[in-house]
Structure formats: structure tokens, C-alpha cells
Amino acid sequence: MLIRLHAIDRPRRHAIAEVRRRSRACRPPSGIAGDLAEALMDLGSSLCTARGRPDCSACPLHQHCEAARRGTAGQLPRRAETRERRKMAALVFCIQGPAGEVLLARRPADGLLGGMWAMPMSTPVSRDEFDPDALIRKARWRSIVFASLPRPVRHLFTHIDLQAHVVRADVPCPADIVLREGERWWPAEAARDVLPALMRKALDRAGSG
Structure with a gap:
């Protein structure tokens, strides 16, 4: 609500910092700070809602609102x-x-x-640089033969659109595999319970071929 009152046309995170800066320079009279904060929160939850169009015509601060004067209240706060x-x-x-x-x-x-449990995964690189054959050759499991599966698993993170190419190997004797710190064998069903979504999809892909 205060972002609209001051018409701060910046992404929300930066706008909130600006509101705090301005609020420190404009302190309410002693004894009414609590009531003022409660009144502003009521306005923000009823008339000047963050989502949807604010009801400027019914707002008691309409005449003092810079965003209402400019006709930009519905566009604020601006999304990042x-x-x-x-x-x-x-x-x-x-x-x-x-x-x-x-x-x-x-x-x-x-x-x-x-910090999550996962199947071993190479460091993500740009798709232009990705060379699965080279990664398999460099893998530490020299005695294991991996089969490449035809379709990668796609998973969206906040900042990455990741294609996870799955290779599978069946080993007859897990005890022959030297484990590093932080590695262990998990029963298939128990593994599904601890794996993040990307790895569950990769495990399903390995099972379906």
C-alpha cells in the first residue's frame, strides 16, 4: 500500500527498501504508531490489495496517493x-x-x-558444451558399462532449464563398488521417498528405458 502511496515504480524488493527509508524519515506522533500501523494493514488487506485492482475510490487516502493521482495504482507494486x-x-x-x-x-x-540425496550427477553445463560420451569416459566407475537412454528428463529450476540425460548400469554385486563419503545404497522404494523431483523423474526414466 505504501508503495502505491509514494508511487515507487521499482521492482517490489527495491520498492520495499525505499518505503522503509522514507518511513524512517517520517515518524508518526508519539502514542499512535500502533493504531496507524493497524489502520494501514487494514487498508492493505481490504481496499489496497497487492493482488488485483485496488479500490481507490473507496480509499480514505485517495487524495494523498501519488499512484492514484498518476493513474498507476493498478500497476504497482511492480513485479521483479x-x-x-x-x-x-x-x-x-x-x-x-x-x-x-x-x-x-x-x-x-x-x-x-x-544437501539432498541424489543419484550421482555431473556438473550442469550449457547445452552447447555438453558431451555425455566424454563424461562417461571420465566417470570413476571404469568397470561399469552404462547404457544411454534416448530422451532426457527436463526440469525447471528458478534460474536453470535443465536437461538431465540419464545413463543406466546394472551391477551384479553392489559390494564391489567402492563408496565415497556421503554415498550409500538405497532400496528402490525408499530411494523414491528421499529423492527430489528431478531425481524421481530420472529414476522413472531409467526404469522405463
Whole structure:
């Protein structure tokens, strides 16, 4: 509501910072701050709603509202400009044992899927740079033969449009695989319960071929 009152035509996050700056310079008289805050919240929830068109004609602050004077109240607060998602690709290694168990690794705390359980995945790169054959050759599992699946899994993150290309390998004896810190074998159904959406889709793709 205060964004409209001052007609601050900036993305919401920056506009809120400007409202705070102006509010510090204009303190209400002693003893009415609480009542004023409550009244402003009532106006914001009833007449000057953030979503939909504000009912300016019924607002008691109409004559003092700069956005109403300019005819821009319905356009504020301005939404942040959405950045185009980067189109990237990564390779997901689905390694399964004879009972359907799946090799999962805890992702690093920082970055994509931070701290979550996931099947081993290469670092996402731009699709122009993506070379799945080279990634398979560089993989640490030298004795495992991977089969590439034909269709990548697509998943949208806030800033990334990711194509996850899934390769699958069945190993007869999981105990022969040397595990690194943060890796373990999970029963297939239990794995689905801990995997994020991208990895569940990749696991489904590995199962359907």
C-alpha cells in the first residue's frame, strides 16, 4: 500500500527498501504508531490489495496517493523482472543392484539440490558444451558399462532449464563398488521417498528405458 502511496515504480524488493527509508524519515506522533500501523494493514488487506485492482475510490487516502493521482495504482507494486532461465544439461548416473537398490550420494550443501540425496550427477553445463560420451569416459566407475537412454528428463529450476540425460548400469554385486563419503545404497522404494523431483523423474526414466 505504501508503495502505491509514494508511487515507487521499482521492482517490489527495491520498492520495499525505499518505503522503509522514507518511513524512517517520517515518524508518526508519539502514542499512535500502533493504531496507524493497524489502520494501514487494514487498508492493505481490504481496499489496497497487492493482488488485483485496488479500490481507490473507496480509499480514505485517495487524495494523498501519488499512484492514484498518476493513474498507476493498478500497476504497482511492480513485479521483479523475470530472468530467462539458462539452458543447461547434465548427466545422471543411475546405478542399480540386482534387487533394484540404487546408488545415491548426498549433494554438497551449496549449489543445485544442495544437501539432498541424489543419484550421482555431473556438473550442469550449457547445452552447447555438453558431451555425455566424454563424461562417461571420465566417470570413476571404469568397470561399469552404462547404457544411454534416448530422451532426457527436463526440469525447471528458478534460474536453470535443465536437461538431465540419464545413463543406466546394472551391477551384479553392489559390494564391489567402492563408496565415497556421503554415498550409500538405497532400496528402490525408499530411494523414491528421499529423492527430489528431478531425481524421481530420472529414476522413472531409467526404469522405463
